[in-house]
Amino acid sequence: EDQVTQSPEALRLQEGESSSLNCSYTVSGLRGLFWYRQDPGKGPEFLFTLYSAGEEKEKERLKATLTKKESFLHITAPKPEDSATYLCAVQAPGNYGQNFVFGPGTRLSVLP
Amino acid sequence: DTEVTQTPKHLVMGMTNKKSLKCEQHMGHRAMYWYKQKAKKPPELMFVYSYEKLSINESVPSRFSPECPNSSLLNLHLHALQPEDSALYLCASSQVTALGETQYFGPGTRLLVL
DSSP: OOEEEEEOSEEEEETTOOEEEEEEEEOSSOOEEEEEEEOTTSOOEEEEEEOSTTOEEEETTEEEEEOSSEEEEEEOSOOGGGOEEEEEEEEOSOSTTTTEEEOOOEEEEEEO | OOOEEEEOSEEEEOTTOEEEEEEEEOSOOSEEEEEEEOTTSOOEEEEEEETTEEEEEOSOOTTEEEEEEETTEEEEEEESOOGGGOEEEEEEEEEEOSSOEEEEEOOOEEEEEO
């Protein structure tokens, strides 16, 4: 069964204190790994898609990396506006939403 | 442009009411989705439409009735809901490419059932 776990469940950082969020997955034939940011009461905002081990993508203070078993979302010098829940999702082979599994999320709080 | 729009933003309804949620995208995506999300939980898939046909129904109660009038629009008709159906309802769309498939989400409709 395809599974996604995320750690830590919650993370508090001081502004400027860099850290990493982890997404571990077990899936047969990964088609893609996705990172989303979600603010309270809002829809998930797409951040990155990673397709193969070794791939890296960056956007502002965020950098996502992928290995065969996990992905990391590195946050460099975070600001209070980076506070949100970060969701990881994976997709196994299948079409249009099949085998698309979300992790439980990491709630990030960045204190000024 | 990767925008999915949803209306209304908020909805309060009684258990005997009938209401509808609407979703629209103009990205040419041929798959659209309804998700339900409870507080501090990840989104749960409800329905998938691909090429305007229902392809996945994740054992959702019949009081939720999806409709896809065309490739840009998706509705979710609600009837005789229960208080436990109160949640954030999310619409998403996606397109399969040679690299894979990414889902883009709308802002959601916050539903409260009294």
